[in-house]
Amino acid sequence: MSDHPEDLEAYAQDDIETFEDLEDMEEINALTELGTTLIQAILEKEPMENIRDLIDAGAPLWFQDNEGTSPLHAAAYVGNDQLVNLLVEEGAVWNTVDNLGNTAGDIALSMNNEACYTLIRDAGIRSVLLLALLSSGSSPTETPSALVIRDNDTSAVGSTYAFLASRLHYTKDASGQEICLLKLEDGGQVGVMMGWERDIMHKTVDELCSSHPKLDGGLRVLNVGFGLGIIDGMFQTLPKPPSLHVIIEPHPDVLAHIKEQGWHEKVGVNILEGKWQDVLSSEEFRGLGKFDVVYTDTFAENYDELHKFFKRLPDLLDGPDARFSFFNGLAATNALFYDVYTRVCDCHLSEIGAEVHWCDVNVEVDDAKDQERWGETREYFTQPIYRLPVAQLKHKD
Numbered sequence: 176m177s178d179h180p181e182d183l184e185a186y187a188q189d190d191i192e193t194f195e196d197l198e199d200m201e202e203i204n205a206l207t208e209l210g211t212t213l214i215q216a217i218l219e220k221e222p223m224e225n226i227r228d229l230i231d232a233g234a235p236l237w238f239q240d241n242e243g244t245s246p247l248h249a250a251a252y253v254g255n256d257q258l259v260n261l262l263v264e265e266g267a268v269w270n271t272v273d274n275l276g277n278t279a280g281d282i283a284l285s286m287n288n289e290a291c292y293t294l295i296r297d298a299g300i301r302s303v304l305l306l307a308l309l310s311s312g313s314s315p316t317e318t319p320s321a322l323v324i325r326d327n328d329t330s331a332v333g334s335t336y337a338f339l340a341s342r343l344h345y346t347k348d349a350s351g352q353e354i355c356l357l358k359l360e361d362g363g364q365v366g367v368m369m370g371w372e373r374d375i376m377h378k379t380v381d382e383l384c385s386s387h388p389k390l391d392g393g394l395r396v397l398n399v400g401f402g403l404g405i406i407d408g409m410f411q412t413l414p415k416p417p418s419l420h421v422i423i424e425p426h427p428d429v430l431a432h433i434k435e436q437g438w439h440e441k442v443g444v445n446i447l448e449g450k451w452q453d454v455l456s457s458e459e460f461r462g463l464g465k466f467d468v469v470y471t472d473t474f475a476e477n478y479d480e481l482h483k484f485f486k487r488l489p490d491l492l493d494g495p496d497a498r499f500s501f502f503n504g505l506a507a508t509n510a511l512f513y514d515v516y517t518r519v520c521d522c523h524l525s526e527i528g529a530e531v532h533w534c535d536v537n538v539e540v541d542d543a544k545d546q547e548r549w550g551e552t553r554e555y556f557t558q559p560i561y562r563l564p565v566a567q568l569k570h571k572d
């Protein structure tokens with residue numbers, strides 16, 4: 176043993192840390208045991224009293240076993256809505272996924288248990304609305320850190336800054352589908368816009384314009400995000416082309432493509448270069464007045480940004496006849512998340528005084544066609560139904 180006092184101090188420190196480690200291990204073991212017992216008790220359909228006792232004894236509702244099953248997953252498996260309700264009220268996490276990528280809501284849905292599904296979905300809606308409120312209303316220091324919505328994805332898929340610095344390629348894939356492609360640093364590929372979305376864009380233009388009372392006079396249209404220019408092309412081929420067609424686009428490669436395609440020469444088309452967050456506040460934009468039709472479909476932006484866009488709508492829409500839609504593709508690789516975000520959009524649009532009419536568009540294809548749709552790219556929309564929103568400001572009494 177060393178006789179240097181500083182070494183003795185270090186040994187003593189090591190002992191304390193080992194002791195603390197042991198204490199931590201004991202606590203982890205106790206929680207693991209309680210969590211496992213709770214999940215077993217739920218799966219074995221033990222009486223509610225036993226479940227309640229376990230929760231009161233500190234069984235962790237966030238616990239997941241080796242398969243990723245949480246107490247809420249277990250309650251969904253046994254289809255007990257009273258239990259789902261109890262767990263949600265006690266703070267069970269609504270969006271935990273198991274090792275197969277399923278939430279408890281997905282399990283309830285696959286078992287056709289509407290009561291359990293609705294309870295979990297509504298817990299999700301409340302949670303997302305609360306997070307949005309906390310992140311917009313208070314300074315980060317006033318907000319419990321675990322509840323702040325953070326955008327941790329700094330890749331070109333999750334960060335506008337990285338996206339705008341990345342190169343895009345306009346090409347056709349192996350099945351002849353037009354595509355605007357983003358190549359990621361990890362070698363993966365993501366379609367910024369893909370030809371298969373043409374049907375969704377077509378239905379969107381139809382819902383926004385075909386019965387618009389001002390269609391015959393030429394609509395004043397604002398589109399945010401050019402991509403492949405599919406929706407812009409459709410606005411241009413309306414029976415009466417728009418009297419004003421403003422396109423907001425920040426990406427240099429997209430802007431070069433727009434020029435190549437001759438969009439600057441089209442009558443009534445005004446291309447504003449930049450992000451909508453900057454362009455909407457510019458004097459040039461404000462001088463243009465309000466619009467009959469507003470559409471937004473951007474890339475690499477999270478729900479926070481879409482929510483901010485919603486808040487600008489009262490200044491953009493020209494009264495209750497004007498119509499708004501957006502590409503409703505958020506969280507569209509999971510049925511529960513897609514449902515939750517769709518309903519959160521509905522609530523937030525209602526908050527700004529708009530009413531939403533939702534149209535269901537069938538986008539299901541068979542397996543072989545699905546492969547063609549995505550080619551080598553990452554899938555970002557896997558739901559069979561696209562929920563198309565059309566919002567209008569409510570009449571003021």
Ligand SMILES: C[S@@+](CC[C@H](N)C(=O)[O-])C[C@H]1O[C@@H](n2cnc3c(N)ncnc32)[C@H](O)[C@@H]1O
Nearest residue numbers: 400401402403404405406426450451472473474
């Ligand atoms: C999915 S594409 C739009 C596709 C388009 N709806 C179509 O029919 O082809 C997204 C577009 O939004 C643009 N974009 C991304 N962030 C933006 C922002 N903050 N403001 C405006 N446009 C943005 C991208 O550069 C891209 O061109």
